[in-house]
Amino acid sequence: MSTQRRQAPTIHDVAQHAGVSSMTASRVVNGYPHVRPAVREKVEEAIKALGYRPNSLARATRTGVSQIGMLYSNASSSNLSNYLMGAFRQASLSGCQLLIEPSQAHPTPAQAVQKLVDAGVGAVILPPPLCDDAAILEALEKAGVGAVSFATARPREGAPAVFIDDFEGARMMTQHLLDLGHVDIAFVRGDPAHSTAQLREKGFRETMAAAGLTVNEAYVADGGFSYRGGLDAARHLLGLRRRPSAIFAANDDMAAAISAVAHGLGLSIPADLSIAGFDDTSVATTVWPELTTIRQPIADMAASAVLLAMDLARPSAEPGGHVQAQLQLIQRASSAPPPA
């Protein structure tokens, strides 16, 4: 019978409790100036006492923050949950409404963008490869809708973007394998059409060179970023007379495929072969042993993208900044020193 639902306290309750007007309470909540320290403290106590939390929906109606459009493509599907999670969490906090649109649900990406524009969004977030699509960017500019590039390999000057340093990530992983003592390191590259793939390969090659090692070209295989391609690459690399002691794949899907082939050949991971991936998608912790990989803070990046998009949606839209996310080397069980 104790089903009395606690009504969430409003800013008026806080104001009354503190003996001030709701406007003053609002100023305290938002950290605005022109409030005497004594009053500020009194309001803060009231907030604490009542457990007040601002209602971001109501706030948004008044401040008029418009809707933010967000596209997603199947390509990033393995990281999709993190992408969505980070974006939605931030949207909730900031009280903005997120319209998500799967770009593959439309004949062309441009139509997906158009749908969002028609829905009245104030800005859109574009993941690759849409963020590098000149036609889409032009259409958005024409409609007066700002765009935030997400995880683009080539941030545009003067346009807001959130991205990682693929080169640096590949460098970190290559260095990790070198530090373990590996010398015969193979690389499975992604789809060379993606600038991301090029940067990762460059990071690998330059780090090897910096260590004074020459890259054996037989040790560089194409994997096209897919599991299927990874299978083929692994069969080639592990069938060589002189096997590499470590394989660095440009993404986790390919690394998982390499793991499968290695298992099949009776190789023990990581005792006989070290494997490294990139992205830290769910497959990295699904396969056994779990993959050493490079994690991108996708959720944080998505949250940043939402904030940038909200800035962009304001009438006083400034060019907006760039946010570069920090990468992290996640060392798991798939990498170890080479066999003696």
Add this chain to the structure above:
Amino acid sequence: MSTQRRQAPTIHDVAQHAGVSSMTASRVVNGYPHVRPAVREKVEEAIKALGYRPNSLARATRTGVSQIGMLYSNASSSNLSNYLMGAFRQASLSGCQLLIEPSQAHPTPAQAVQKLVDAGVGAVILPPPLCDDAAILEALEKAGVGAVSFATARPREGAPAVFIDDFEGARMMTQHLLDLGHVDIAFVRGDPAHSTAQLREKGFRETMAAAGLTVNEAYVADGGFSYRGGLDAARHLLGLRRRPSAIFAANDDMAAAISAVAHGLGLSIPADLSIAGFDDTSVATTVWPELTTIRQPIADMAASAVLLAMDLARPSAEPGGHVQAQLQLIQRASSAPPPA
């Protein structure tokens, strides 16, 4: 310079355009009765002409729909993006605010729930195994906060729940393999502590029995729902003197592991061995060949859960209903008739 941002039309614009009051327009938008057909039509034309879309945030402030809490656990991580996507999309449409909380970020799940209660949510959505946790349910009832069970194997009477029929899913898949002509069908079961795992095994056994086949107990292996467990199960099953012609794994992770082992043994899939999974998680389309599996409409289920939770959060909360989602057999390249 064409940066004029289109102000989204409001219901007042619609009303003015149609020559009625905004209240009448609101009634039309919400499908309420007591509007003359002629007027209704006029308003609908205005809506179309102006491209009006209701502002769900503003709507929510007035209707006072509170926040909905949503927990998630790593267990369902492979379907996490669909879970989040469906929930957030519905929350956006309904203008409710979703607070998501990773249960593994707290020492005990009960603390995660408490955090949501303290935040003032009107109801929470509980995925397994939390939805079957008596202590948590009791704590929620005490706090006067309703709970919606998500994907529970045992929907509680009188409590809202969204679920699938695991038995039926296993039956569908087993029947699919039988229809292809398989007789020697092996089964890799999940963690027997999960009621889901039990139901799936039961579905397999009863369908085999219904076809007049006795299940060879050597063909039933434990996989514990993990890739690692799937590897062991596959080594056992594929090492038998008389190999099964098809293996049905109780989830996709285990099926992927079976695929990896089969590749290693030089078996061709599906020519030499058919493999079937369950859940249709991302790994099902990552591995090659892609897995035949059972898809749960997780996104739709999550959307239903949000709607149930919103009903529950209303002061006039009714016991709330049960929603059983439809399963779908997804036939991909990993299953085919047995070798001649």
Add this chain to the structure above:
DNA sequence: CCCTGTTATGATATCGTTATCAGTAACATG
């Protein structure tokens, strides 16, 4: 003392929507 300016606070209007209630018109009933 007035004048001007700054800082702190509150009153009021407003965001886009819906709940509530009052009012009108039409129609049926006695």
Add this chain to the structure above:
DNA sequence: CATGTTACTGATAACGATATCATAACAGGG
């Protein structure tokens, strides 16, 4: 014809928050 009883419609007031403007208090300069 008087009198309900409906079906319809709109005016007004909320929801919870902030923007804007007005006001009060106090300071310093003339």
